[in-house]
Amino acid sequence: MHVCQRCVSFLLSRTLSAALQQSTRALHQRSHLMLLRHSTRQPLVHTLSQRHSRETWRHFTDHQAASPDVHNKIDLAQKEVVPLNSDVHRISSQVSLSDSQSIDLDAVVRPSPLQEISEEEAVQIQVPSALPPESSTLRPYVDKSETLSKLVQLGVNLWELEQRPNVGSMLVRLDFHADVAPRLLFLKDLGVEESKLGRLLTKNPFILTESLDNLEARVAYLKSKKFSKQSVAAMVSKAPYLLNFSVERLDNRLGFFQKQLGLSAEKTRDVVTRLPRLLCASLEPIKENLKVCELEFGFRGNEIQHIVTTVPKVLTTNKRKLTQIFDFVHNTMDVPHSLIAKFPQILNAKFLRIRERHLFLEYLGRAQYQPSQPNYISLDRLVFLPDDVFCSEVALATLEDFEKFQKTL
Amino acid sequence: MTTQAIRLFRKMDGLFAVYKPQGVHWKHVRDSIESSLLKALNSCPPPAPQLAVQFQLLSSGENSSSKDLVLSPSMLPTLADHPLVTGPQFHKVHVGVGHRLDAFSSGVLVLGVGKRNGVLEHLCKSHVTRDYTLEGEFGKATDNFTDTGRVLEKTTYDHVTQDKLERVLAMIQGANQKALITYSQVDLRTQEAYELAVKGLLYPHGKSPPILTGLRCINFNPPHFTLEVQCVNETQKYLRKLIHEVGLELRTSAVCSGVRRTRDGPFKVENALTRQHWTADSIIQAIAHFRKTTRKIRKSGMYRQTAGQLSTDVQEQTRSQTGHSEQINELHVELSNPTSDTVVDRETPVTVTEGNTKH
Numbered sequence: 001m002h003v004c005q006r007c008v009s010f011l012l013s014r015t016l017s018a019a020l021q022q023s024t025r026a027l028h029q030r031s032h033l034m035l036l037r038h039s040t041r042q043p044l045v046h047t048l049s050q051r052h053s054r055e056t057w058r059h060f061t062d063h064q065a066a067s068p069d070v071h072n073k074i075d076l077a078q079k080e081v082v083p084l085n086s087d088v089h090r091i092s093s094q095v096s097l098s099d100s101q102s103i104d105l106d107a108v109v110r111p112s113p114l115q116e117i118s119e120e121e122a123v124q125i126q127v128p129s130a131l132p133p134e135s136s137t138l139r140p141y142v143d144k145s146e147t148l149s150k151l152v153q154l155g156v157n158l159w160e161l162e163q164r165p166n167v168g169s170m171l172v173r174l175d176f177h178a179d180v181a182p183r184l185l186f187l188k189d190l191g192v193e194e195s196k197l198g199r200l201l202t203k204n205p206f207i208l209t210e211s212l213d214n215l216e217a218r219v220a221y222l223k224s225k226k227f228s229k230q231s232v233a234a235m236v237s238k239a240p241y242l243l244n245f246s247v248e249r250l251d252n253r254l255g256f257f258q259k260q261l262g263l264s265a266e267k268t269r270d271v272v273t274r275l276p277r278l279l280c281a282s283l284e285p286i287k288e289n290l291k292v293c294e295l296e297f298g299f300r301g302n303e304i305q306h307i308v309t310t311v312p313k314v315l316t317t318n319k320r321k322l323t324q325i326f327d328f329v330h331n332t333m334d335v336p337h338s339l340i341a342k343f344p345q346i347l348n349a350k351f352l353r354i355r356e357r358h359l360f361l362e363y364l365g366r367a368q369y370q371p372s373q374p375n376y377i378s379l380d381r382l383v384f385l386p387d388d389v390f391c392s393e394v395a396l397a398t399l400e401d402f403e404k405f406q407k408t409l
Numbered sequence: 410m411t412t413q414a415i416r417l418f419r420k421m422d423g424l425f426a427v428y429k430p431q432g433v434h435w436k437h438v439r440d441s442i443e444s445s446l447l448k449a450l451n452s453c454p455p456p457a458p459q460l461a462v463q464f465q466l467l468s469s470g471e472n473s474s475s476k477d478l479v480l481s482p483s484m485l486p487t488l489a490d491h492p493l494v495t496g497p498q499f500h501k502v503h504v505g506v507g508h509r510l511d512a513f514s515s516g517v518l519v520l521g522v523g524k525r526n527g528v529l530e531h532l533c534k535s536h537v538t539r540d541y542t543l544e545g546e547f548g549k550a551t552d553n554f555t556d557t558g559r560v561l562e563k564t565t566y567d568h569v570t571q572d573k574l575e576r577v578l579a580m581i582q583g584a585n586q587k588a589l590i591t592y593s594q595v596d597l598r599t600q601e602a603y604e605l606a607v608k609g610l611l612y613p614h615g616k617s618p619p620i621l622t623g624l625r626c627i628n629f630n631p632p633h634f635t636l637e638v639q640c641v642n643e644t645q646k647y648l649r650k651l652i653h654e655v656g657l658e659l660r661t662s663a664v665c666s667g668v669r670r671t672r673d674g675p676f677k678v679e680n681a682l683t684r685q686h687w688t689a690d691s692i693i694q695a696i697a698h699f700r701k702t703t704r705k706i707r708k709s710g711m712y713r714q715t716a717g718q719l720s721t722d723v724q725e726q727t728r729s730q731t732g733h734s735e736q737i738n739e740l741h742v743e744l745s746n747p748t749s750d751t752v753v754d755r756e757t758p759v760t761v762t763e764g765n766t767k768h
Binding site for chain 1: 428430431432433461487488489491493494495496497517669678681683684685
């Protein structure tokens with residue numbers, strides 16, 4: 001990932017003073033060449049030795065190579081040193097031949113810092129910026145850029161964002177006062193807590209480039225559908241991409257859920273507030289999951305409604321995993337549909353956990369899942385208790401026994 | 410300057426064993442162990458950020474009445490070293506896998522972390538056997554030899570008794586012993602070869618098909634039965650096919666309902682880590698527990714490499730092979746301590762002459 005040069009030029013133009021602001025790319029090359037030419041005007045200078053000149057040059061370029069992966073630019077400049085040094089040698093040899101005198105090395109002609117120079121020369125002095133024009137990380141720019149340092153202080157994970165293509169360039173290009181601040185204030189007005197802003201921006205940096213009118217229109221639409229202020233804030237925190245979707249798409253989704261599930265408006269709002277990802281994701285997997293529940297599993301309509309209102313995540317889980325869990329619970333553990341619909345959290349649990357615990361209970365003779373009979377174990381206690389509590393209360397065995405049993409599976 | 414993270418990283422260096430659950434691909438096991446190690450490493454506090462001189466507009470200190478802001482220098486931490494900008498300290502931990510287990514099987518899976526991953530190679534080449542427990546069921550035959558496959562035929566199994574099963578197993582074991590002797594390229598008429606065979610130190614050299622060095626029936630409740638197998642160069646599919654062949658020999662059919670590896674060389678099931686213990690602390694403890702075994706494997710691997718170089722000049726093929734096996738035999742005698750961790754499998758039934766095993 002490269003932070004592109006044009007973006008960095010925006011940065012440079014803001015950090016350098018207005019007097020030095022001229023071209024963007026030529027700035028560097030010209031400055032290097034200017035200083036070199038200054039040095040080659042005096043052939044008797046200590047730049048006679050190649051090594052010395054290269055050292056001064058390296059000192060110069062070290063200043064620039066703040067990041068580890070600097071582009072070829074620096075290499076190009078170093079290659080220029082070699083032919084220029086040969087010029088120096090030629091000039092020096094010419095001078096020595098023409099003068100035919102002993103060269104007095106003490107009489108070094110060097111521009112003194114206190115020497116007065118003309119106005120034109122003063123204007124032509126370019127101070128090169130310490131920022132590299134291209135970089136694959138945001139590290140060299142963070143201290144110099146107001147936007148980036150404020151984002152880091154908010155808690156935005158810049159490292160994660162720079163792995164995504166083009167996001168780094170976009171962030172460097174942003175202006176804090178014009179772009180970022182109004183949107184942050186908008187989110188704060190919406191009710192999003194400041195501690196959650198960092199995570200939100202890390203997941204969705206494109207909220208900073210979405211126009212404010214669109215954002216406000218979408219929030220107005222959600223409020224018109226009678227979502228309360230706190231629920232809108234909660235939805236935006238949980239699903240950071242929510243406000244990047246158009247009003248038509250949100251409308252389409254809400255309509256789909258209300259029609260397909262056959263729920264009242266109140267319940268649809270509740271489901272969507274708890275899992276706002278439903279409004280962002282595509283509808284095809286959700287439709288497939290619903291079909292699987294109806295046809296493969298054989299749940300009735302009202303059972304599906306109850307499952308979705310209790311555990312909305314069932315709509316977005318992997319179809320294969322859902323089938324595996326249901327197959328085990330219904331066929332191997334012999335739990336009827338009604339009981340599964342009563343405890344739909346079991347469809348959300350890890351399959352290996354259900355399998356190991358059930359087989360342990362079966363080995364002990366305590367696998368009793370019918371509520372009508374004694375020693376009944378409810379499905380949510382089977383799955384959601386931590387291991388030690390499960391062993392002591394449900395299985396009435398020690399944790400070591402459970403581990404030994406796991407190793408026999 | 411060693412930080413806490415670097416000290417923790419240096420401890421993650423060695424071999425340990427993990428109990429792989431059934432139905433999980435071995436790559437997922439390796440990935441989840443790597444991510445839990447990385448999580449522990451990245452939760453250590455990061456190194457202190459570098460300080461840099463920055464000029465800030467601060468009000469001049471003494472007179473609080475004057476409101477003029479003065480540019481004053483101060484040493485502040487650079488944001489370029491902030492963890493949100495640099496990212497996590499560790500991106501990768503080298504975790505390697507020894508003998509692999511396919512998704513249907515469960516059992517002991519040896520993993521290596523850090524630089525000691527090279528020892529895994531020595532383990533694979535060394536003369537170690539593996540212990541399996543195979544669960545079988547008479548009455549049906551499927552396309553992939555497991556009970557979850559497509560059923561191809563169903564048969565009766567009332568005529569099968571434990572006696573008949575034992576006889577079939579003895580026959581299979583005899584055939585495998587013959588194969589072992591052939592592939593170990595040892596002339597059994599020599600005294601040294603006889604002594605090796607008596608001690609149970611014969612091992613196939615070079616490429617060989619799967620050979621069972623031990624086979625017995627633990628449990629017999631028709632239609633279910635359980636076999637215990639010690640083998641070399643095997644794959645789990647071969648073991649499932651073995652169950653199918655046992656069924657065929659008994660004039661019925663059988664499928665395999667479980668393959669469980671209980672031992673891989675010196676790594677036994679008692680010391681394998683279950684899923685709750687796949688955390689950095691337990692893994693480091695297990696590495697410390699297996700440190701001596703790891704060193705033995707590494708030393709035996711290095712010895713075998715030098716022994717291989719020494720024996721290249723010998724002319725006669727058999728003499729070189731017996732000489733080779735003698736050197737390794739001496740090494741094994743050195744290594745086999747009275748403790749339970751031995752590189753050599755001691756439970757091989759001594760069956761040079763007879764095939765009946767009594768336990």
